[in-house]
Amino acid sequence: MSQMLQIHDQLREMILSLDLGPGERLTERWLESRFEGSRTPIRAALVRLEGEELVRRDGRNWIVAPIDLGELEALAEFRIPLETTAVRLACARASAADIAGVEEMLDACQSGAPREEWHRVGTDFHVEIARLSGNPFIVKAIAGAMTRLSRARWLEVWTEPSREQAWREHRRILGFIKANDPDSAAREAAAHITETRDRLLHSLNEDRRGLRARGFAVIGLR
Amino acid sequence: MSQMLQIHDQLREMILSLDLGPGERLTERWLESRFEGSRTPIRAALVRLEGEELVRRDGRNWIVAPIDLGELEALAEFRIPLETTAVRLACARASAADIAGVEEMLDACQSGAPREEWHRVGTDFHVEIARLSGNPFIVKAIAGAMTRLSRARWLEVWTEPSREQAWREHRRILGFIKANDPDSAAREAAAHITETRDRLLHSLNEDRRGLRARGFAVIGLR
DNA sequence: AATCCCATTTTGGGATACCAGGATTGTGCC
DNA sequence: GGCACAATCCTGGTATCCCAAAATGGGATT
Numbered sequence A, B: 001m002s003q004m005l006q007i008h009d010q011l012r013e014m015i016l017s018l019d020l021g022p023g024e025r026l027t028e029r030w031l032e033s034r035f036e037g038s039r040t041p042i043r044a045a046l047v048r049l050e051g052e053e054l055v056r057r058d059g060r061n062w063i064v065a066p067i068d069l070g071e072l073e074a075l076a077e078f079r080i081p082l083e084t085t086a087v088r089l090a091c092a093r094a095s096a097a098d099i100a101g102v103e104e105m106l107d108a109c110q111s112g113a114p115r116e117e118w119h120r121v122g123t124d125f126h127v128e129i130a131r132l133s134g135n136p137f138i139v140k141a142i143a144g145a146m147t148r149l150s151r152a153r154w155l156e157v158w159t160e161p162s163r164e165q166a167w168r169e170h171r172r173i174l175g176f177i178k179a180n181d182p183d184s185a186a187r188e189a190a191a192h193i194t195e196t197r198d199r200l201l202h203s204l205n206e207d208r209r210g211l212r213a214r215g216f217a218v219i220g221l222r
Numbered sequence C: 001a002a003t004c005c006c007a008t009t010t011t012g013g014g015a016t017a018c019c020a021g022g023a024t025t026g027t028g029c030c
Numbered sequence D: 001g002g003c004a005c006a007a008t009c010c011t012g013g014t015a016t017c018c019c020a021a022a023a024t025g026g027g028a029t030t
Helices: A003-016 A028-035 A037-052 A071-093 A096-107 A115-132 A137-151 A159-177 A182-205 A208-213 B003-016 B026-033 B039-051 B071-093 B096-108 B115-132 B138-151 B161-179 B182-205 B208-213
Strands: A055-058 A061-064 B053-058 B061-064
Touching: A003 A037, A003 A115, A028 A037, A037 A055, A037 B039, A055 B003, A071 A115, A071 A137, A071 A159, A071 A182, A071 B071, A071 B138, A096 A115, A096 A159, A115 A137, A115 A159, A137 B071, A137 B138, A159 A182, B003 B026, B003 B039, B026 B039, B039 B053, B071 B115, B071 B138, B071 B161, B071 B182, B096 B115, B096 B161, B115 B161, B161 B182
Parallel strands: none
Antiparallel strands: A055 A061, B053 B061
């Protein structure tokens, strides 16, 4: 594997895990020493991450992409038509084995699982459902949306009951796909997205001060 | 403007205009002499274009992204939920001035206009409609989809009557938005996407041989 | 104490040097 | 003529240089 891809993946992980704060400045020279590579592969990784909008230019500088919590509504608005379409297509196209695969993934995440596990499964579920649609464009769009959502979901928002609730909703959606009931699956998917967004916004509103301190842009958050 | 962005834009244009054939190999050294810059900015441009999927790795080499005509169905499937959502949101949110702007764009493209003009307006219309939705994620997704579609649309497919037909359909969609009739607008938008896809597929089926010669992947085209 | 100014440092953008690996070509043997 | 093999060339990957511009910092001036 090329050095550039290694650096890309590591940096990506550091950003998504909030190891690097949103808005934080990245200098090529610092990354150079941090990853023990020359600037060439680092620059390639940065350009690539810029394409994923995980890193951005600020004048001549590189910064970790800030999080704009105002995007949360637009993101839900974007996901609803796509994910409802995805579950409908999944009903028509997914094999029993494909569905069982997703089911296993959900089962693997029990109550005692670590926070990171819930976070990952909560993201992957939506991507895997999109994959059941058989449409690669839907998959990529959903994957991108979940990436953008990823960091916001780290906030202490995901309390135990909140996780359980999301897990139940995922189960319901998958159940309707399994039962080949596209209308119900679509309805549940839309409701899940809306409710998740509301849970997130509600929790965030209780902690604006703390958010700002962590580099989150609260502007536009109603 | 940085040299990298210039090279990026020029190369992008050459690819989208089919000046560089789909599947054609690109060597960094050839680009170096072609654009009179060193490999550093060229490399950055390539990495960026790779993110837009206009360029791709083939083993260790760079190639212009081939066109997979089998994607046409998936692309329509992807666009329909997004664009119907977009026109509905446009009905609710777009100002009269915004709508007038799009109308002007359509008007500017008369019968006698050059081929390139029709091509550009046909693409931009959909992006501009998406913009009226006010949702940046929808805009980006549609813009990306239209980019992927862009090269296929250059094929001799767009005969005079075909262009006129598309133009009329665009007009109808915009008319319904203007009349604030979201259901009709959504219905027309979906129909337009389906019909455009069918027109394209129909024309392509008549000329498979010619397509292969031009580097189009006919695999998966029914 | 605040502010202006200039020397110094640091930064990213670009050019170039070097390398390893893969393709290609040429060659000599059968 | 055909095939095995070696020398060669060319490629992208990486490291390093150089440069101009922007940031920095500290001291003189008010």
